[in-house]
Amino acid sequence: MTDRSYISFDKRIVIFAGAYGSGKTEVAVNYAIQLAQHSEDPISIIDLDIVNPYFRSREAALEMETYGIRPINPLGEQTFADLPIIVPQIRASIESSSGRVIIDVGGDDLGARVLSSMHDALETAQYEFLMVLNANRPFTSTVDGALKMMHDIETSARLNFTGIVSNTHLIGETTPQTILDGIALAQAVAVRAEIPLVFASGMDEVIAKLENKNISTPLFSLSRRMLKPWEHASSTAKNH
Amino acid sequence: MTRILMKGNEAIAEAAIRAGGVHYFAYPITPQSEVGEYLAKRLPEVGGVFVQAESEVAVGNMLFGAASTGKRVFTSSSSPGVSLMQEAISYMAGAQLPVVIINIMRGGPGLGGILPAQSDYFQSTKGGGHGDYRLLVLAPASVQEAVDLTMLGFHLADKYRNPVLVIGDGMIGQMMEPVEFPDKYDEPALPAKDWAITGAKGRKPLITKSLFLDPYALEQNNIVIHAKYEQMKANEIRFELYKVSAKNRMLIVSYGTMARICQTVIDDLEREGVSIGLLRPISLWPFPEMQIRTEAAKPNIERVLTVEMSMGQMVEDVDKAVQGKKPVDFFGRTGGIVPAPEEVRERILKLLDGKMAK
Numbered sequence: 001m002t003d004r005s006y007i008s009f010d011k012r013i014v015i016f017a018g019a020y021g022s023g024k025t026e027v028a029v030n031y032a033i034q035l036a037q038h039s040e041d042p043i044s045i046i047d048l049d050i051v052n053p054y055f056r057s058r059e060a061a062l063e064m065e066t067y068g069i070r071p072i073n074p075l076g077e078q079t080f081a082d083l084p085i086i087v088p089q090i091r092a093s094i095e096s097s098s099g100r101v102i103i104d105v106g107g108d109d110l111g112a113r114v115l116s117s118m119h120d121a122l123e124t125a126q127y128e129f130l131m132v133l134n135a136n137r138p139f140t141s142t143v144d145g146a147l148k149m150m151h152d153i154e155t156s157a158r159l160n161f162t163g164i165v166s167n168t169h170l171i172g173e174t175t176p177q178t179i180l181d182g183i184a185l186a187q188a189v190a191v192r193a194e195i196p197l198v199f200a201s202g203m204d205e206v207i208a209k210l211e212n213k214n215i216s217t218p219l220f221s222l223s224r225r226m227l228k229p230w231e232h233a234s235s236t237a238k239n240h
Numbered sequence: 241m242t243r244i245l246m247k248g249n250e251a252i253a254e255a256a257i258r259a260g261g262v263h264y265f266a267y268p269i270t271p272q273s274e275v276g277e278y279l280a281k282r283l284p285e286v287g288g289v290f291v292q293a294e295s296e297v298a299v300g301n302m303l304f305g306a307a308s309t310g311k312r313v314f315t316s317s318s319s320p321g322v323s324l325m326q327e328a329i330s331y332m333a334g335a336q337l338p339v340v341i342i343n344i345m346r347g348g349p350g351l352g353g354i355l356p357a358q359s360d361y362f363q364s365t366k367g368g369g370h371g372d373y374r375l376l377v378l379a380p381a382s383v384q385e386a387v388d389l390t391m392l393g394f395h396l397a398d399k400y401r402n403p404v405l406v407i408g409d410g411m412i413g414q415m416m417e418p419v420e421f422p423d424k425y426d427e428p429a430l431p432a433k434d435w436a437i438t439g440a441k442g443r444k445p446l447i448t449k450s451l452f453l454d455p456y457a458l459e460q461n462n463i464v465i466h467a468k469y470e471q472m473k474a475n476e477i478r479f480e481l482y483k484v485s486a487k488n489r490m491l492i493v494s495y496g497t498m499a500r501i502c503q504t505v506i507d508d509l510e511r512e513g514v515s516i517g518l519l520r521p522i523s524l525w526p527f528p529e530m531q532i533r534t535e536a537a538k539p540n541i542e543r544v545l546t547v548e549m550s551m552g553q554m555v556e557d558v559d560k561a562v563q564g565k566k567p568v569d570f571f572g573r574t575g576g577i578v579p580a581p582e583e584v585r586e587r588i589l590k591l592l593d594g595k596m597a598k
Contacts (some may be wrong), residue, residue: 022422053271053354053410080576082271139281171418
């Protein structure tokens, strides 16, 4: 990861939401780690995924602690539960006046509903609420589909998006063109939604191939943290 | 159609629709609930029906009734839910009804946990319900294979008039991979469903049942369904070989995502000069018994290792296949723990101890 891809936000709280499987967790975890390398502030990452039973950011909790990031998620046996558990530290970190907070929200409007319970706390806080968009997912492959998803999430969360993250990918089959196609869709969605496209993310090795292209959207490099058991950290996804 | 990124559960749901399975009965349970969530959105678009039952017991009986009409019907669940359906599954096997059942397995016994497991092998292949019956059991190892086997499952259920079970560990349901769907599901012609209950106007009434009080009639029904099981053994054994060669010192038998972990280990060990081959059963019943026997008997094979996310279930069938000709070892983790490549590698090297290539 290079400084080139560092994206900074003035807001203390950055919330990643979006459709199921848009890659929110991968983006949130990578973002938290990059922030930790560029900021002196204490950083917390909140796993607010109450709809997904596997591949949640809590699985990367130990790794994040090595970067000095505080993971906030259900503890003990509840780590492995598929229950809507909201630990008290979540509200405390939102209401706090200091420290950076990254929130990884569960997928779709169902996953975002939990945010509405923090509405009063968030209302007075400084936050970015980012829609993570993967154009290769069934319900967000068109501008209208993406806008409907955004509207459903906003209604459910009782928060309005402040920006879009283009995270279009096909895991190990992602090409530079995949990312460019995703940016094109995200730009069209951003125009219709009247909010900015804040960055486009992709795996290190694919983003590197876009370096010399004249792309107006800031690029954000990811290294895969949420691996399948048969994948080595060093390699990209092997397809069966 | 282009490649899209789907979670296994969603892909299975879409595959069922593509195969004409638009009558779905289910009750939610982790880690397969996305099948129902997806179908709740999609089935109304294709004129299908999703009935959420009050329990999996009811699901089983709804399947029995709906399958009797000759329509393509299916359900999905996870281990404890599938246990509740066993009575109806036995009834459907006895009544020769085609139905597809998806089991995205979680750790047991009992309520267990919600993480991946392969501990329903016995239940799936040995008859979880009562009576002399078999299910055709298919086990995918990737999201694409889950799509392909789900569609094939509908075909085979109709072909044999028998329930088909597609089983995947929780990882199959929860992980995302790129997939594609055929625009049209091409399948060989099937016999007319002259047994389907469609209204008796102009013909004699039909009865779908598994009750035969006359012992000769019941025995005859068993003979008929067992003749089909023999046909399945002749026609429906599916498996895949990975890096099987005359250099192999060991044969691994493993299925589902566990087999993919074994492939990673095999690739790693190959670089270190240790040659291992893998036989991955795709049909768990009928079981590739002869194929395992043939591979295990080759003179270069020192040992056979079965790797499962269970305390050791399929290993009994591997042991039976090998017929004592080679030592059969087992490695497994359970409770939802997915063995890491490193642990599998360590076990292999320990078993080949002292005879290492390097």
